[in-house]
Amino acid sequence: MSKLPKRLLGYTDKVSVAPGDKIDFKISSPLSGKYDARIIRLICGDDSEGGPGLKVDPVKTSIDGSYTARWQPIHHGSYAVIDNGGAFAAKAITLDVMIWPTLPADGRDQALLGNFDAATQSGYVLYIDGSGHLSFRIGAAAPVRLSTTLLSRHWHHVAVSFDSASGKVVMHQHRLMDYPRVQRSDTVEATISGAKTTGGSRFLIAAWSDKENAAAHYNGKIDSPRVIGAALGVAALAALRPHDARKLPVIADWDFSRDMSGIDIRDISGQGHDGRLVNLPTRAMKGWNWDATEMNWRHKPEHYGAIHFHDDDLYDCGWETDFTLTVPAGLKSGIYCAELRQKGPDGEIDDMIPFYVRPPRGTANAPVALLIPTASYLAYSNHQMASSWSFDELSSGKFVTLSAGDRYLEENHSFGLSTYDSHNDGSGVCYSSRLRPVLNMRPRAELWQFNADTHITDWLEARGIAYDVITDDDMEAEGLDLLKNYRCVVTGTHPEYYTTKMMQTVRDFTNEGGRLIYLGANGFYWRVAYHETLPGVLEHRRAEDGMRGWISEDGEYYMNFSGELGGLWRRNGQPPQGLVGTGFAAQGFDISSWYDRTADSFDPRAAFIFEGVGKDEKIGDFGLIGGGAAGWEIDRADELLGTPPHTLIVAVASEFPSSYHWVKEEFNHTHSAIDGENCPMVRCDMTFFETPKGGAVFSTSSISWAGSLFHNNYENNVSRITENVIRRFIDPKPL
Amino acid sequence: MFKIDSSCADLAAAYKKNPLDAYPSPALQKVLQRLRWGNARGRTIVVCTMPAREWRLGKMGERRGMPVELGGQAYNRYEDALWACFRARWREVSGEDCPVE
Numbered sequence: 001m002s003k004l005p006k007r008l009l010g011y012t013d014k015v016s017v018a019p020g021d022k023i024d025f026k027i028s029s030p031l032s033g034k035y036d037a038r039i040i041r042l043i044c045g046d047d048s049e050g051g052p053g054l055k056v057d058p059v060k061t062s063i064d065g066s067y068t069a070r071w072q073p074i075h076h077g078s079y080a081v082i083d084n085g086g087a088f089a090a091k092a093i094t095l096d097v098m099i100w101p102t103l104p105a106d107g108r109d110q111a112l113l114g115n116f117d118a119a120t121q122s123g124y125v126l127y128i129d130g131s132g133h134l135s136f137r138i139g140a141a142a143p144v145r146l147s148t149t150l151l152s153r154h155w156h157h158v159a160v161s162f163d164s165a166s167g168k169v170v171m172h173q174h175r176l177m178d179y180p181r182v183q184r185s186d187t188v189e190a191t192i193s194g195a196k197t198t199g200g201s202r203f204l205i206a207a208w209s210d211k212e213n214a215a216a217h218y219n220g221k222i223d224s225p226r227v228i229g230a231a232l233g234v235a236a237l238a239a240l241r242p243h244d245a246r247k248l249p250v251i252a253d254w255d256f257s258r259d260m261s262g263i264d265i266r267d268i269s270g271q272g273h274d275g276r277l278v279n280l281p282t283r284a285m286k287g288w289n290w291d292a293t294e295m296n297w298r299h300k301p302e303h304y305g306a307i308h309f310h311d312d313d314l315y316d317c318g319w320e321t322d323f324t325l326t327v328p329a330g331l332k333s334g335i336y337c338a339e340l341r342q343k344g345p346d347g348e349i350d351d352m353i354p355f356y357v358r359p360p361r362g363t364a365n366a367p368v369a370l371l372i373p374t375a376s377y378l379a380y381s382n383h384q385m386a387s388s389w390s391f392d393e394l395s396s397g398k399f400v401t402l403s404a405g406d407r408y409l410e411e412n413h414s415f416g417l418s419t420y421d422s423h424n425d426g427s428g429v430c431y432s433s434r435l436r437p438v439l440n441m442r443p444r445a446e447l448w449q450f451n452a453d454t455h456i457t458d459w460l461e462a463r464g465i466a467y468d469v470i471t472d473d474d475m476e477a478e479g480l481d482l483l484k485n486y487r488c489v490v491t492g493t494h495p496e497y498y499t500t501k502m503m504q505t506v507r508d509f510t511n512e513g514g515r516l517i518y519l520g521a522n523g524f525y526w527r528v529a530y531h532e533t534l535p536g537v538l539e540h541r542r543a544e545d546g547m548r549g550w551i552s553e554d555g556e557y558y559m560n561f562s563g564e565l566g567g568l569w570r571r572n573g574q575p576p577q578g579l580v581g582t583g584f585a586a587q588g589f590d591i592s593s594w595y596d597r598t599a600d601s602f603d604p605r606a607a608f609i610f611e612g613v614g615k616d617e618k619i620g621d622f623g624l625i626g627g628g629a630a631g632w633e634i635d636r637a638d639e640l641l642g643t644p645p646h647t648l649i650v651a652v653a654s655e656f657p658s659s660y661h662w663v664k665e666e667f668n669h670t671h672s673a674i675d676g677e678n679c680p681m682v683r684c685d686m687t688f689f690e691t692p693k694g695g696a697v698f699s700t701s702s703i704s705w706a707g708s709l710f711h712n713n714y715e716n717n718v719s720r721i722t723e724n725v726i727r728r729f730i731d732p733k734p735l
Numbered sequence: 736m737f738k739i740d741s742s743c744a745d746l747a748a749a750y751k752k753n754p755l756d757a758y759p760s761p762a763l764q765k766v767l768q769r770l771r772w773g774n775a776r777g778r779t780i781v782v783c784t785m786p787a788r789e790w791r792l793g794k795m796g797e798r799r800g801m802p803v804e805l806g807g808q809a810y811n812r813y814e815d816a817l818w819a820c821f822r823a824r825w826r827e828v829s830g831e832d833c834p835v836e
Contacts, residue, residue, distance in 0.1 A: 127798065178794035312799075386775055387799060399782040399820045401813075402793065402803065407782060413800030591757040657757040658764065661746045 006030040006350040007408065008340050009437040010376025011317070013373055016356045018034040019329045023355055026319035027071035027339050029435075031349070035342035038064045042354065044458035045443030045451045052458050052710045053622055054443060059331070063323045064249060072320065074414045074436070077282035078313035080254075080265050082273050085123075087572035088251060089113045089198045094161040095126045096240045096286040098227070100221035100306065102425035102570055102681040104150040105132030110218040112158070113225050114368035122266065122633040125188060126160050126171075127208070127216065134173050134186075136160045138195040146171050149187035150198040155223075155288040159240055163231035163696035164355075166298045167193040172237040172689070173317060176288065176418015185233055196476075203273075205265075206281070206309035207674055214278070219425040223287040224305055226269075227251040230414035239447040242288070242305070243268065253454030257305040260284045260297060260560050263265030263534070265307075271579035280315040280431050282308040286553065287597045295555050298563050300452070310423040315537060316435040333359045333468040335372070335457060337443065345663035349376035351552035352443050354450065354472050361478075364485035366466035370456060373495040373503070375472040375528060377449050378538045381438040383418035384409055387547060396589045397659035403446060405439045408592060416438065419540045420549035428550035430559075431536040447625060453492040455624070456519060459709035461721055472498075477507050477528055478678075483509040488729040493520040494633065495704050497540065510579075513693035515729035519722070521684070521703045522584040522633040524576035525567050528564035541566030543667040547587065568665060570641065582635035582701040586659030588676060592631020592704040595651035595686055596619035605735075606650050606688055608728045609698070613717050619651055619686075620718045623708030628653075629718045634660075635701035653702070694734040698725045737765045739829040747825065747835040754817035770824040779823035781816045784809065792823060804820035 010027040017023045029035055044054035078377035082088075095113045104112075107130045114125030121140040128150060129135045135145035150156055150173065160171040166582075167194055174185040200209040205225055207214035224242030229249040232240070243253060252273040259267035260283045267273040284297040287305040294300035325338075337352040356372055359365045385392050386400045388409060393399055402410065409415055416436050417429045441450040459509065467490070474482050476499055483505060484490055495518075498506075503524065510516050528540045542548040543557035543566045552566070559566050569576060570660050597619065601610055613619070620629020630653030637643040654678025666681060675681045687699045700722075708718040727735075742748035746763045750756075754755035759767065775795060782803060790813055810816040824832035 092836040384799070386780070387795060390774040392775065394768060399771065399817060399824070401790070401816075402780060402782045404783065404786070406804050409797060410799060411802055413798075590755070659757060660760075 006344065006349055008035060008342055008349050010338070010340065010351055010437060012351045012353060012355050013439050013664055014355070015473050016358055017327050017433060018358050019327045019331050021327050023327065024321040024323050024324050025353060026072070026317070027067070027322040028072035028319060028341065031342055031344045033342065034066040035069045035340050036066050037340050038340055040337050040339050041262045041327065041332065042337050042443055042454060042457070043461050045454040046447060047444045048447065054730060055458060059336070062557055063312040063324060063325045063338070063538050063636045067322050069591060072317070074317050075213055076279065076314040076316065076414050076416060077207060077214060077310070077311045078276045078277065078279040079214050079217065079276050082203040082252070082275035084273060085115045085202045086198050087271070087273060088203045088227055089162045089497050090229040090251060091197060091231065093197055094159060094228040094230060094232045094237070095125065096159040096228065097126070097225040098155060100153060100155050100288070101128060101150050102152055102220040104152050105127050106219065109216045109389055111204065111216040112218060112222065113205055113227070114208060117205045117209040117211070118215055119201030119209070121201070124162060124197055125208050126158065128218070132172060134158050136162070136169055136171050138162060138197070139190045140194055140381065141195050144171060144173055144188060144190040144192065146173055146186045146188050148173065148183045155699065157240070157503035158224070159237040160230040161237060162197065164195060164197055167191045167195065168231065170232070170234055172234065174238065174627060189234070196347060198504055202293060205275070218309050219311055219423070221285055221308045223255070223256065226253045249631050253306060256307045257284070257287070259302040260301065260304065260565070265671050272711070276324065277307070279313040281310065282430050283311055284556070284558060286555045296558050297560070298558065308427060309680070310425060310427070312413065314436055315431070315433045319438070331357055333357050333365055333471055335454065356469050358470050358474060359468050366381065366468050366469055367485070367487040368465060368467040368726060369486040369489050370422055370467050371458070371475065371491055371495070372453065372469055372471045373449070373492040375497040375499065376492070376495055377441045377539055378432050378434055379419045379528065379540060380449050380498045381418050381432050381434065381441055383411055383414050383420040383440065383551065385420055386419040397494045398589070405445055409439060419457065422550050424441065428552060430541060430544055431537055438692060447707065449492070449494055450632050452625070452703070455706040455709055456490065456571065457705070459714060459719065462714045463719070465723070465726060472502060475502050478506045479505045480512070483514060484512065486514070487732065488515045488517065488726060490517045490726070491519050491523060493703050495520060495523040496525045498524050498526070498540070498569065499528055499530060503569065503579070505664070507579060510691040510695045510697055511693070513695040515579065515695055516615060516697045517581040517725055518697065518699040519706060521635045521701050522587070524569055524579055524585055527564065527566055527572050529559045531561045531566060543567030544571050547584070547663055569664065573610055575641040577638050578637070579699055580697050580699045581643050581689055582685050582699050583641060584663050585634050585636035585684070586656070586660045586662050586676065586682040587633040588656060589632055590626065590659045591657060592626030592628030593653045593655045593684070594628050595619040595630055595650050595653045595684065598649055600648040601650040603648055606648050609650060609688060609721055609724055612720050613725050615698040617717055619721065620705065620708045620713045622716065623718070624710060625704035625707030629705045629708035630684040630702045632703040635699070636683050637682065637685040637687050643687070647687050647689040649685045649687050653685040656682050684701065690735050696729065696735045698729070737769060739766055739769055739825060740831065741834045744834040747821070747833050750821055751796055751818050754814045754821065770821065770828055779820055779826055780818050792816065792819055
């Protein structure tokens with residue numbers, strides 16, 4: 001029987017580095033002993049049958065050598081922590097909070113509030129037990145619970161009080177929504193003798209402590225948690241309202257609607273018990289009092305006092321560093337990997353951890369820059385569409401087929417999710433981080449994003465075209481100062497996720513005479529945001545429309561990192577057609593097609609593109625991705641969406657099977673004529689247009705284009721056209 | 736709602752002949768859409784156990800983090816694994832065995 005191999009795993013603290021920079025590598029091994037490490041420059045990561053093969057160029061650096069292997073754990077699940085646990089050990093205590101549980105009968109305990117430490121069985125906690133009952137535990141005593149279960153995805157006011165002198169416990173819950181046949185409120189009174197409120201060294205929200213770790217993670221929203229230093233009776237508990245102004249001996253009163261862009265939570269009681277969030281639960285979420293009068297959290301923050309916690313949230317694994325590379329002076333810009341190998345009882349295990357070396361800041365070593373779409377890599381990191389999506393097979397036109405990597409992620413549920421996935425409770429994943437092992441953005445992985453983009457580096461090397469590698473992260477940090485060093489910028493195959501600054505930078509580049517080759521499709525599609533202070537994480541809200549893995553809830557379309565409206569760029573006033581001539585039209589994932597030249601291709605302005613290409617040649621009726629250069633995801637021109645009026649549509653691919661579907665944001669009503677056989681909008685337009693000051697944009701509008709470059713040892717019309725355009729674009733002569 | 740039953744045997748035979756056909760007939764597409772509707776969790780899927788060389792049928796667990804249950808039969812052609820998956824799904828969706836062996 002096929003067993004999954006154990007894996008070496010690792011990640012870096014940075015994604016892009018220049019000569020002289022340091023980059024830390026954090027490694028975990030399932031085996032003891034030693035592993036070997038070296039640095040390689042990656043030319044091609046496609047080792048699939050019929051592909052160019054894995055091509056690496058070893059580089060001698062100071063990190064070459066053997067390292068002691070060790071296992072480093074991953075602690076997923078989000079929660080809030082308040083360090084001063086002693087302040088919460090009052091002899092009489094009340095816990096009061098609004099909750100919106102999403103998996104209340106999950107078969108395991110889910111902590112809401114308390115200083116409980118499972119390791120020492122000390123302290124107290126308000127929690128939901130495995131069968132969905134609100135419960136209270138103190139010390140090692142048997143818990144008290146309500147008989148009425150909590151209702152999933154409904155707001156409840158829940159509270160508990162405990163008096164250590166009398167041992168009296170009072171617990172109460174009340175659902176805000178009333179249904180005639182579903183019990184709304186419940187209260188219980190009980191006695192727990194001899195218990196003490198003294199617990200662990202910290203107070204947690206949405207989890208409890210297990211020594212220094214957190215456990216019993218909660219799934220759902222929490223709003224306005226509060227701790228009061230008195231044991232309130234039944235009537236007083238029921239009368240509590242979030243942040244009410246009655247004179248109570250409040251120990252802490254957290255208002256999650258403060259500072260929603262960050263990870264600090266604010267105590268508004270005046271007692272100074274601010275806390276911090278771990279593993280990035282989702283903020284700027286609709287609270288218990290949201291009434292649809294405002295959709296933007298910035299306009300009415302008091303309606304967005306909820307944080308949505310998930311037991312599978314993960315931001316930063318926090319691993320120790322195994323080795324640090326100081327990027328050698330003069331190291332050629334490119335895609336690099338730390339290559340790790342370790343001998344084990346069942347054979348060798350290995351990993352290749354990518355990073356990008358750019359030229360020294362402010363300089364360029366070549367007229368061409370390959371702009372690595374690291375934001376898009378981040379959005380797809382560790383995606384698990386096969387288990388998240390109910391429509392995966394209908395969208396892809398295939399029965400789910402798991403690769404070894406897919407299976408590893410499915411079976412080892414600790415690596416965090418992508419923005420394509422749903423959390424365990426069904427809510428969409430808004431954040432994706434690179435501070436964790438990312439298994440699918442690797443050489444030898446699926447030909448999607450990272451590995452597919454190495455078809456471009458492979459071709460650049462084969463054709464002897466000098467290039468630098470720069471990344472979205474660099475562009476986000478430096479804007480036009482980065483791009484202006486280059487005559488020609490080449491995109492990856494699927495630069496789908498763009499921040500506001502990245503969009504503006506590309507626009508500025510082409511408007512200032514820069515020349516852009518859009519060597520992919522479904523680019524510049526979703527608006528995302530990096531965090532101002534938290535490194536390596538991206539936010540995305542799947543708002544309004546688009547080809548989506550999940551759908552943001554109404555009222556939750558605005559990103560908390562930036563305050564901007566999320567969703568499609570075409571719904572944010574910047575359709576990609578205005579930037580690169582074409583925008584997302586359709587997708588299908590079985591076969592790819594070819595392009596035919598149009599009358600525009602014989603315009604003298606386009607002559608350089610087709611030099612050496614026959615007038616009736618099919619362009620790209622071959623390739624590694626579906627057997628053609630036009631496919632997987634394809635874009636089309638549309639003047640109504642901003643394609644410049646002087647754009648030449650120089651070639652069109654229109655022969656697609658019914659597995660290709662027109663993008664949903666473009667049709668008003670559902671109907672059956674939306675596929676490649678019956679919908680004229682399912683097409684792929686290759687375009688060219690000039691921009692101010694001698695700039696230009698050339699767009700292939702297909703993800704599979706780069707997979708055709710290798711055909712016939714790089715001698716083919718896809719390769720020819722790409723080279724014609726690059727060589728013309730690096731020629732400073734005006735277009 | 737379109738129902739899959741023994742009257743669709745000719746469509747099953749067409750799929751068996753070419754599981755990777757990008758241009759299935761409209762009638763076969765209906766069968767495939769019924770077999771593919773919904774989340775794959777708990778249903779028969781294909782698992783690639785050796786890149787480009789070996790596939791097996793599998794079932795994902797009830798939730799993430801559980802082992803993928805692998806079938807004992809190894810297929811050396813992807814098309815054969817797809818056909819086996821088709822037959823298993825036929826059973827899961829219609830409650831009857833696929834009439835084509």
